[in-house]
Amino acid sequence: MATLTTTSGNIIADNQNSTSAGKNGPLLLQDYQLLEKLAHQNRERIPERTVHAKGSGAFGELVITEDISKYTKASVLQKGEKTKMLIRFSTVAGEAGAADAERDVRGFAMKFYTKEGNWDLVGNNTPIFFLRDPIKFPDFIHTQKRDPRTHLRSNEAAWDFWTLCPETLHQVTILMSDRGIPASYRNMHGFGSHTYSLINVKNERFWVKFHFKTRQGIKNLTNEEAAKIIGQNRESNQEDLYNSIEKGDFPIWDFKIQIMPEAEAKTCGFNPFDLTKVWSHKDYPLIDVGYFILNKNPENYFNEIEQAAFSPSNIVPGIGVSPDKMLQARIFSYPDAQRYRVGTHYAQLEVNRPINKVETYTVGGTMNNGMYKVESKKYYEPNSFGGPAEDRSYLEPDIEIEGVAQKFSYDDTDYYSQPRDLFNLMNDSQKQALFNNIADHIHGVNNEILNRALMHFEKISPDYAKGVREALNAK
Template identity: 50%
Template sequence: MTERPTTTTNAGIPAPSDEFSQSVGPNGPLLLQDHYLIQKMAQFNRERVPERVVHAKGGGAYGVLQITEDVSQFTKAGLFQKGAETDLLLRFSTVAGELGSADSARDPRGFAIKLYTGQGNYDLVGNNTPIFFIRDPQKFSDFIHSQKRRADTHLRDNNMQWDFWTLSPESAHQVTFLMSDRGTPASWRHMNGYGSHTFLWYNADGAKFWVKYHFKTDQGIKNFTGAEADAMKSVDPDHHLRDLRTAIASGDHPAWTLQIQIMPFEDAAEYRFNPFDLTKVWPHGDYPPIDIGKLTLNRNPENYFAEIEQAAFDPANLVPGIGASPDKMLQGRLFSYPDTHRYRIGPNYLQLPVNRPKAPVHSYNKDGPMTYVNSGDPVYAPNSMGGPVADPELWKGESYAVAGEIIRSAYVLHPEDDDYGQPRTLWEKVLSDTDRAHLVANIVGHASAPEVTADMKVRVVEYWRNIAKDLGDHVAKGLAVNGS
């Protein structure tokens, strides 16, 4: 029989008992001096960090990104050079549900990648959709509130969702995607991932390009119908989490082909619609996707809380060769994500093993709760004491000129900056007859919830008629709403 280790306190001190608290006699009151009991209770009370406001329910795994093609003409980022292999963590999630919610709910899926590069962490925080509901971060918290629970009843409310969507026409593309079977993927392995935003790439000579990332599943797209997704909520609410872990444990390592779309820097100003608008995709006929590598997941986490729940992804983590674009949603996320991590996990969240970069850290940041790594003296810059110094040459190429009046506006600069053209194309040219039938059924089912008012149903029909009259007419019939 293998000898068992001795139970200890968190400080490594042998524990006095696994079963009994210290008391005055066998039946007497407990003693405050029982430090082990106090530690266990205090630790238990704090064993849950606040759940994520968004993307609370999820899972993930470790893997590697391998670059197979030469894209040095577009970027000098080391992880994208031909032959580079970069370790990574990929976290999947739903968006609106809580920690205990069902994996198969109708919702976008998060697709967040942390790449442990030789120049620090590069985080690509995307979804299984190439688009989003809104284009301005001013509306982000309002959008999420509309998808969460009511303040008065604490119930989810489809009427509240349609109220926001029908008053936000820019949501039409994403809602069309969401209400199709693409809104209920059969597993995380059987869906694509997208960087969604536009990013800046610049090469060693300083030449600039705009780029979009697409991770196309090698397992093939597989979706649940609405009925199948609802049934799975009862059969196994953790189906996606279980499916991924089981596949990797059995050696069936899921993989995605990385594609990029490249737009010459100068094209953006005169393009037919705003290429930084997160509610739109770049047509493949204009900017064909280019295969450049492979992402493979090959290792499950050993401790979910330490490695997945405390994983923190930050789109502001950009390495030399990669920069932000004028995408307003991306600009907002550059602040929002690290700010929420500092609140949820703590200001030193990057010192946790799952978030810690594999590249050396030489920082003048110091102290704060739960610090266990400090760079030592000197603790300020500039200094003459041999401390680290920045190297602006590494970032040569990321700058570009901008000009304009300071405004708050959705001012249209491009001739095709409309909200309905791309979802109309999705309805008319991309979805199959079966997909279209399911889309209508899913819309009707969602808008038929008891809390959806008669007036709201009229607005729902008008919303879809703005995309395509026949689509709106089908929805009107399903909701028994009159109108031409």
């Protein structure tokens, strides 16, 4: 077997785990292979997004109805606050011309134009993801895209990767369940998915999960229903969202959070920064925050949706990140993708422009349309001429990290209990839909990969494996 190397021929010792300070992160910038894989992925295709290429969007308003000031000082999250927002829904794997009603995770990206700068929350319609280490992400996306030789999508590649990386099983179970094809963007929940942090006026930190619950009710499609819709309308979700807003039937989502005190991350019995795992609602119940409503369609889709640039690096005082390794990588990867896809000064475009004044020394490069003013002698920092300067009062509280840098694998190899919990929550009809959907998707995959998948299903539940076997035999 050949030894994996970088593009410069350097041997790669570990391509499964990012380099972090301690087992739970954060990640280190010295991990060249991680940065190289993410940066290369962002430049693989022109001009559409590498992932989430097919999307729909609308503008609206976030309204905070409850007092959560004991958790955060962020002005956008104070009771009574109303904030203009943009949301972009999307499929993940398909190209810009893909059909809306395909079985896929749905993107749920939000931009809030706050008084303290833009706050972007980039999530999905699922509370988890396939992976917990970003060094695997470019390879995972390769399995969802086209085989570079045949230029065809490959279910075999998808199942090969999923069965070799069993941390994917929780998300795979959701994707193959009856939740895998939402009937519309209006009829699905949204999640921040990652663990973030909230910081209050006392400089106390809380870990947080963001949830958005649709008031329109959950509605999904079967494979047969989706196939019929695709045959008639490849833009079914775009049409539904646009028309509902045009006729005044404005969709609404309730905004809720889960909260964990900072110190509890060490004693809670699981890694709260693992993106493949949910937090128990029993231990960390949902807390009401407010709601958002979508009430305005874009006037120019290209300008306002296609050129919209989201990044979890856009945060405001009182909201922060966490040692979630996938989140840490996306802080780099998303703005890097925008610089390549849209252009150096993508933030100057109207849809991405904050409502507060921008004070920056980052003025060079293409697309500078004059928004960033440069006064005489005030073009570097620090300077002696009264240019904008840092304000250390906005520093976040210290975060404790472990002191050994290494390619850490996860101690937690329990890939099965949360998928088992999800499976046990399903009724007989939902389980049968899961079996049939997996059988449809995995049919024709080679026996080695098929048997590996059945082995994993058996570990989740014997009934899970039995149901898939029977569905395969019926084909």
